Amino acid sequence: MRERTRLEDVAREAGVSKSIASRVLNDRTELNVRAETRARVIAAAQRLHYQPHAGARSLRRPGGGAVALVIPSLATVSYTRIMRGAVVRGLMLDLATLFVEDADNSAVAILEGLLRSRRVDGAAIASAYPASALVASVQRANVPHVFINRAVPGSGRSIVPDDDSAAAIVLEHLASLGHRRVAHLAGPAGLDSSIRRTEAVKRHAEGLGLGEPVVSWEPFTESGGARGMAGLLRQDPGLTAVFTSSLGHTVGALFHLHTNGYRVPGDVSLVSYDDMELIAHLVPPVTAILMPFEELGAEAIDELARQLAGEKPRDRVVRGEARLVVRESTGPPSATPRSP
Secondary structure, three states, X not given: OOOOOOHHHHHHHHOOOHHHHHHHHOOOXXXXXXXXXXXXXXXXXXXXXXXXXXXHHHHOOOOXXXXXXXXXXXXXXXXXXXXXXXXXXXXXXXXXXXXXXXXXXXXXXXXXXXXXOOOOOOEEEOOOOOOOHHHHHHHHHOOOEEEEOOOOOOOOOEEEEOHHHHHHHHHHHHHHOOOOOEEEEEOOOOOHHHHHHHHHHHHHHHHOOOOOOEEEXXXXXXXXXXXXXXXXXXXXXOOOEEEEOOHHHHHHHHHHHHHOOOOOOOOOEEEEEOOOHHHHHOOOOOEEEEOOHHHHHHHHHHHHHHHHOOOOOOOEEEOOOOEEEOOOOOOOOOOOOOOO
């Protein structure tokens, strides 16, 4: 079988750089390329029977480009809002957004393939432990990139939500109801967002005179929520309120409480991180802190666009409004606490 002609082959045949060949063959007529050079590239492509890669062609529109957004899992509902914010801002800036899921740790190979084939011009990575291979991959590729909803120390390009303000709002709400024994169901141990949120919860609990809350570290899943809720109750059987870190956590925590005879909010009040419509339809409807995740996605695309324009990367804290939506899952602690 005849080997497919590559863009490098056309450039070599025409005696020009690969970038010039690419621009001519993509009909970038606004570029200042001499007519003789343009004709030489087109003639070389015809002689070699060059056909642009259909996939790459579809990802690039005239005058624009494409960026990748790497997310941990499509099953994590919060990331749909980050994705929506990224897509909308990308369209405004003439940048297509390509999604890469990292649920099975396959994102490194996929992203490296996209970068190597120049199908994307940069990447926003929302799936990276500090030691993740994704971090080394984009740094090695030396392309515009940002870390979103994850802070990578020393990278100088991390974009995170204002979890400190969110924790303050939640803890103030629980304290105003009279709660003094508050717990936190955190995400996986070692994950930057879990650590930042937990530190904020502890800091504001101490400032409100609530003492240090017990913490359970679990994946952002329903089973993680159920397991974490059980762990919190073992650590402090007399706790009266819990702040969970995801929809999955909230569903799992409610399941454990209901199946073990706890009343919500009679015995345990519950507050969820990141409000969404589904949370309002649980039993009982759950109080939640609404995070500005659309703004987070938009900010990631803005930062990539800045880097593509030649500006230096920077760390950002997105200080969009975090708003508490109060529902039926929170109330004053019971005057007659449930016996452990």
